[in-house]
Amino acid sequence: IQLFTGLEHQNGTAGKDGGGDHARANASFLTGVRPYKTAGADIKLGVSVDQVAAKAIGDQTRFSSLELSCDGVRKSGVCDSGYSCAYQFNLSWRSDTTPMTPESNPRLVFERLFGSGSKEERSKSFQMRQAQQRSILDFILDDATALEKSLGNNDRMKLDEYLTGVREIEQRIQKAERFGLPADPGQPAPDGIPESYEEHIRLMMDMMVLAFETDSTRVATFLLAHDGSNRSFKEIGVPDGHHSISHHQKKAENLDKLAKIDLYYSRQFAYFLERLNEKKDADGKSILHNSMIVWGGGLSDPDRHNHSNLPIVLAGHAGGGRFDNGRHVDLGTNTPVSNLYLSMLDNMGVKQETFGDATGRMKTI
Known part of the structure; x- marks a missing residue:
């Protein structure tokens, strides 16, 4: 040190x-x-x-x-x-x-x-979580697109900032799919x-x-x-x-x-x-x-x-x-x-x- x-x-x-x-x-x-x-x-x-x-x-x-x-x-x-x-x-x-x-x-x-449960359970929950997150993001983005048309400039700026965060979540989902199933930690969850x-x-x-x-x-x-x-x-x-x-x-x-x-x-x-x-x-x-x-x-x-x-x-x-x-x-x-x-x-x-x-x-x- x-x-x-x-x-x-x-x-x-x-x-x-x-x-x-x-x-x-x-x-x-x-x-x-x-x-x-x-x-x-x-x-x-x-x-x-x-x-x-x-x-x-x-x-x-x-x-x-x-x-x-x-x-x-x-x-x-x-x-x-x-x-x-x-x-x-x-x-x-x-x-x-x-x-x-x-x-x-x-x-x-x-x-x-790492997810939770056995390797099989973790694989299943990983796939379910990915699908759920994608579904939620699709809903948010569709809703935001419709909302944007009725907003003024200030509110539109706030929405853009919010959507930046949403798109970063989308990138994390894509990254998770690229890396596949998380590693086995070799120990149970706390x-x-x-x-x-x-x-x-x-x-x-x-x-x-x-x-x-x-x-x-x-x-x-x-x-x-x-x-x-x-x-x-x-x-x-x-x-x-x-x-x-x-x-x-x-x-x-x-x-x-x-x-x-x-x-x-x-x-x-x-x-x-x-x-x-x-x-x-x-x-x-x-x-x-x-x-x-x-x-x-x-x-x-x-x-x-x-x-x-x-x-x-x-x-x-x-x-x-x-x-x-x-x-x-x-x-x-x-x-x-x-x-x-x-x-x-x-x-x-x-x-x-x-x-x-x-x-x-x-x-x-």
């Missing part, structure tokens, strides 16, 4: 927008873009780095990308100081107006990836969302490992908890809400509790890396060796809502031992996280002139 200090997201800061640091932290984390402040339907952000990669290499796998969460799923409503909940509960954005809604139920993730938060996290991580192992996708995002979450951690002796104690006021008791929570999450991340290291890729190397994994968050000192010197870890070798791992990299100050993302895209063979608020590329990672 590599641990970075000196990375920042200036577009997460207040600027002229005032309150809403949690929404901005979450929204800017993978986009490097300042979210448009609104609680309405006119959300606007930018394409996230995972979706840039997915657009470039997603045609090589059954699923272009996978979006997971251990939190709630929200795309509307007011969540933080006048910002839409869409910003706070979605890491991945397909376009500047379209978040990629994550799935929080491990069973549904499993069934989406029962659903477990009561234990740790078990939930690890099940979702297992789903990512399975997705990579079967080459179902090569791009994934995982939101452990939305920025500003007030989850308690009684299982490690922290009954207080995470957000409440994050405004620590430098009190030793609060700082000790935050350290326990950080250690708890670090252990989950270590579990994920260990699982990836155990699994072999097609070239005989571990999946971890052939991967790039970013772990971090959009705030450093939550007591001050600080968006500089962010806690960012990069794991994996991107294949071929390209990274200079096992070190701490001090970048000084004012280095956009987008610079790291731009360099990661380079290592994936995805050539971008710029990304987010990048000012350049990392000299070495």
Whole structure:
């Protein structure tokens, strides 16, 4: 792994927008873009780095990308100081107006990836699902064509945006038909969302490992908890809400509790890396060796809502031992996280002139 200090997201800061640091932290984390402040339907952000990669290499796998969460799923409503909940509960954005809604139920993730039941049952359900989805899409497109004639310009623009999403679903159906029956995962589906938060996290991580192992996708995002979450951690002796104690006021008791929570999450991340290291890729190397994994968050000192010197870890070798791992990299100050993302895209063979608020590329990672 590599641990970075000196990375920042200036577009997460207040600027002229005032309150809403949690929404901005979450929204800017993978986009490097300042979210448009609104609680309405006119959300606007930018394409996230995972979706840039997915657009470039997603045609090589059954699923272009996978979006997971251990939190709630929200795309509307007011969540933080006048910002839409869409910003706070979605890491991945397909376009500047379209978040990629994550799935929080491990069973549904499993069934989406592999289907359910025996091989024969999975084959039958796969064919039925394809036919049903095509039938629904045909109905929607026919209905939209008839509706379009009676719409004004503004409503027609909204309909066009909606139909873009529908056509992308159609492309996914066509891709599924091209790849045929999903791979056999060699294990049963999870029962659903477990009561234990740790078990939930690890099940979702297992789903990512399975997705990579079967080459179902090569791009994934995982939101452990939305920025500003007030989850308690009684299982490690922290009954207080995470957000409440994050405004620590430098009190030793609060700082000790935050350290326990950080250690708890670090252990989950270590579990994920260990699982990836155990699994072999097609070239005989571990999946971890052939991967790039970013772990971090959009705030450093939550007591001050600080968006500089962010806690960012990069794991994996991107294949071929390209990274200079096992070190701490001090970048000084004012280095956009987008610079790291731009360099990661380079290592994936995805050539971008710029990304987010990048000012350049990392000299070495």
